[in-house]
Amino acid sequence: MTLKSKCILWAVPLLFLLLVIPAWTQDAPDAAAEPAKTAPIPAGARLDMRAAVQRGLDANPAIVAARHALLGSESGRKSALADFFPTASSSYGWTHEDRVPRQSGVRVGDQDSWAYQFNLNQPLFTGFRLLSTYQKARLAKEQNEDKLYQAELSLIQSIQTAFLSLLQGRMDVKSAQDSVERLKSQLQVTQAFYEVGLKPRLDVLQAEVQLATAQQELLKAQNAVDTQTAQLNTLLDLPLEAGVNYVGELDYAPFTRTLEQCLTQAYKERPDLRIGEKSVQMAEKDSTITASAYYPQVSADYNYNKAGDDPLTGESKHLSNSNQENWNVGLNLQWKMWQWGSTYYAHDQSQETVKQIRSELDKTRLNAGFEVKSGMLSMQEAADRIGVARKSVEAARESYRMALARYQAQVGTNTDLLNAQSDVSKSEAELNGALADYAKALSNLYVSMGQKNPGLAIE
Structure with missing residues (x-):
């Protein structure tokens, strides 16, 4: 030779x-799972809720990690497929x-x-071992797809909650600023009355105390806004001091879906239910793999x-x-024909594991229904509070105008005016909180239904 x-x-x-062998096992890459390359956000950029959510889905490290897990499971599926070939x-x-x-x-x-x-x-x-192993690897990939979807839903909820808290904080700041301006004006009037002998020194001191308290509330509200901005920047993988302008307003729009529609959506789309179903199927494949030892x-x-x-x-x-x-x-x-029950008991254990995971799936389904019901109740409560709070704000503002006019006409007391001003601040804070709670409940409801709604648009 x-x-x-x-x-x-x-x-x-x-x-x-x-x-x-690589030619037999190679498939087209899963482009949807490839981690996205995020463009930098320029200073002064304006982001509404939808844009902020999209930025988070592109750049948040938790989502990037879930995408890499999905890519890894695809490689695991190809590895299991390769075992069919010589x-x-x-x-x-x-x-x-x-x-x-x-x-x-x-x-x-x-x-x-x-x-x-x-x-x-x-x-x-191989006693269906190779087939079941491949099917299990394919289920693992599908399960990781659902885990990615679940991570995205969780991130959307976190971003929307932080965004809504930021909008609420800005409204609280505006309310606190208005309160400070009212108290400053009131202090000036009270000081003028005191200087001409029309009011006692006590009224001036009370006005000064109320003004100092309002200024402290303003500082707390401004700090809350800075904190929520930093949290949003973190969720969006931006520098803590990034000069991004988050824009939006708290508003109310009625939710029109019924409980039955929401439950149907949840049972169909919730990723944790799909993950549980895949877990049951994977446990069944493990049972088949264990039983393969019965065969030659x-x-x-x-x-x-x-x-x-x-x-x-x-x-x-x-x-x-x-x-x-x-x-x-x-x-x-x-063919191993006798192993003193080793295969029998291992197979029996795997079947009990299937029953266990199936029961856990039933529990998850029950919890899903409760979360939808609880979300709808919270949203309805916040909607009712919005109507009451709006009437309260109108009444409090009118009461303040009347108390101010009576005080300036020397027929009302300083205490009545301070109480009326405090009622305005409280009613505005309650309205801000009700609007924010309604939007947060709406966000939680969409997540509990397994539905993405980046901009919280009522459908």
């Missing part, structure tokens, strides 16, 4: 490993004997020998052997042609 022929012979197994292995070695091999006084080999073996193995029947394992083999007295396993002077180069094919059957 020529050197060229020998090199070709050696290259066949290597080409098989490098080209054939595997190739080869070995090459050198052996030195302490004496020349002889048989009946005739030399039958060399003290130094070189051997090369090549094996091709194809599994034919069948495979086919092709073997090629070559030996010689030089490193390229060339011709040998002392080996016959059959010993120097040969090949064979065969079928192999292996």
Whole structure:
């Protein structure tokens, strides 16, 4: 055999490993799971709730991690698929004997020998183990898709909650600023009355105390706004001091879906329910894999052997042609027929695991229904509070105008005016809180239904 022929012979197994198997197992990449490359946000950019949510979905590290987990599970699926195809292995070695091999006084080999073996193995029947393993890997990928969706829903809820708290904080700041301005004006009037002897010093001191209290409330409201802005920047993977302007207003729009519609949506779309269903199916595949030990394992083999007295396993002077180069094919059957109940009890354990996971899925479904019902009740409560709070604000403002006019006309007391001003601040804060609570309840309701709604648009 020529050197060229020998090199070709050696290259066949290597080409098989490098080209054939990857070609069988390669699929198109999952573009949807590829982590997105986020563009930087310029200073002074304006982001509404929808844009903020989209930025978070693109850049938040938790979402990026979930996308990488999904890509990894796709590789696991391909790895399980590859096990269906034949595997190739080869070995090459050198052996030195302490004496020349002889048989009946005739030399039958060399003290130094070189051997090369090549094996091709194809599994034919594995008791459904390979099939179930692949199906389980595919389910794991689908489960990671649902986990990615669940992570996105959780992030949307966090961003919307922080965004709504920021809008509420800005309204509280505006209310506190108005309160401070009213109290400053009131202090000036009270001071003027005191200087001409129309009011006692007590009225001035009370006005000063109320003004200082309002200024402290204003500082707290401004700090809350700064805190919520920093939290939003963190959720959106932006620098803490990023100069982003979050825009939006708290408003009320009635929710028109019924409880039955919401429950139907939740049972169909909630990712935790789909994750639970995949977990049950994966446990069933594990049970099938365990039961595969009941069945015989069948495979086919092709073997090629070559030996010689030089490193390229060339011709040998002392080996016959059959010993120097040969090949064979065969079928192999292996069946473990008795293991003292090991397989039986392992299979029984796997079936109990299936029942356990199925019961946990039933519990998750019950909790899903409760979350939808609870979300609707919270939203209805906040909606009712909005109507009451709006009337309260109108009444409080009118009461303040009347108290101010009576005080300036010297027919009302300073205490009445301070109380009226305090009522305005409280009623405005209650309205701000009711509007924010309604929007947060709406956000929680959409998440409990498994539905993405980045801009909280009423559908």
